[in-house]
Amino acid sequence: QSVLTQPPSVSGAPGQRVIISCTGNSSNIGAGYDVHWYQQFPGTAPKLLIYTNSKRPSGVPDRFSGSKSGTSASLAITGLQAEDEADYYCQSFDIALGGSRVFGGGTKVTVL
Amino acid sequence: EVELVESGGGSIQPGGSMRLSCVVSGFDFSTTWMHWVRQAPGQGLVWVARINSDGSGTRYADAVKGRFTISRDNAKNTLFLQMSSLRVEDTAVYYCTRDGKGYYYDFWGQGTLVTVTS
Numbered sequence: 001q002s003v004l005t006q007p008p009s010v011s012g013a014p015g016q017r018v019i020i021s022c023t024g025n026s027s028n029i030g031a032g033y034d035v036h037w038y039q040q041f042p043g044t045a046p047k048l049l050i051y052t053n054s055k056r057p058s059g060v061p062d063r064f065s066g067s068k069s070g071t072s073a074s075l076a077i078t079g080l081q082a083e084d085e086a087d088y089y090c091q092s093f094d095i096a097l098g099g100s101r102v103f104g105g106g107t108k109v110t111v112l
Numbered sequence: 113e114v115e116l117v118e119s120g121g122g123s124i125q126p127g128g129s130m131r132l133s134c135v136v137s138g139f140d141f142s143t144t145w146m147h148w149v150r151q152a153p154g155q156g157l158v159w160v161a162r163i164n165s166d167g168s169g170t171r172y173a174d175a176v177k178g179r180f181t182i183s184r185d186n187a188k189n190t191l192f193l194q195m196s197s198l199r200v201e202d203t204a205v206y207y208c209t210r211d212g213k214g215y216y217y218d219f220w221g222q223g224t225l226v227t228v229t230s
Contacts, residue, residue: 002156036216038157045207045220046157052214091156093215100173101147101215103157 003028004090006102011110012080018106020075022090028102030071033093037066037075040087040106049088050075077109085111114138115221116208121224128198128228134208134221136193142166142186145211148193151223158204162211176202179229198228212214 005023012018022035029035034053038046048057050066053073063078071093077084088106120132124132126224132148148160161182171180181194191208212218 033218036214038217045223046128046217047220048212048216048218051216051218053213057218091157091216098171100171101159101162103159106156 002105003102006104006107009108022073028094028097034074038089116221118221119223123227129196132193141189152204
């Protein structure tokens with residue numbers, strides 16, 4: 001059971017917009033801690049996609065965007081492309097139990 | 113170019129010990145906090161341990177506390193994870209990750225698979 005909750009899967013046709021939610025609580029996202037997102041293709045290491053809620057590392061296409069509000073955050077992929085099919089994980093910091101970094105369970109994005 | 117390369121994984125029996133290594137390059141290792149994150153087969157990501165830049169401060173996930181030890185050799189640009197009393201549930205790909213100074217991980221190694229099986 002992950003501390004942060006994500007939908008197991010989302011899907012969309014090429015060109016569409018999909019949104020992945022990440023829900024936390026008052027000891028993590030709701031406490032003001034930032035949310036970060038990672039993209040992972042099968043058999044490879046995760047890659048930082050969005051950091052500090054909405055910032056993109058160099059090289060990440062601007063069709064990926066992030067936002068945060070209250071106890072949740074979202075990753076939006078606008079203009080979905082076939083190469084976006086991957087697993088996506090949100091991550092934050094949780095002050096409960098001494099403080100640790102926590103992940104969502106991951107969301108599989110399927111391009112129809 | 114930032115690079116993190118893990119090694120040391122393999123198959124081991126329950127109760128055994130194993131040491132993972134992560135050699136880094138392309139950044140000032142001695143000033144950077146580092147972490148280990150693991151991923152069980154078909155499962156999500158889980159933070160395991162972290163160490164501060166000079167090795168004087170460490171923290172562990174409850175699941176590994178007392179069994180795993182994170183350490184580093186700044187002269188050799190190498191991060192370690194000593195794992196003992198291994199359990200079947202420790203089976204996972206273990207990733208070495210760099211702390212992005214904002215509670216995130218900005219670079220990841222390719223991972224090394226640890227399989228605990230009888």
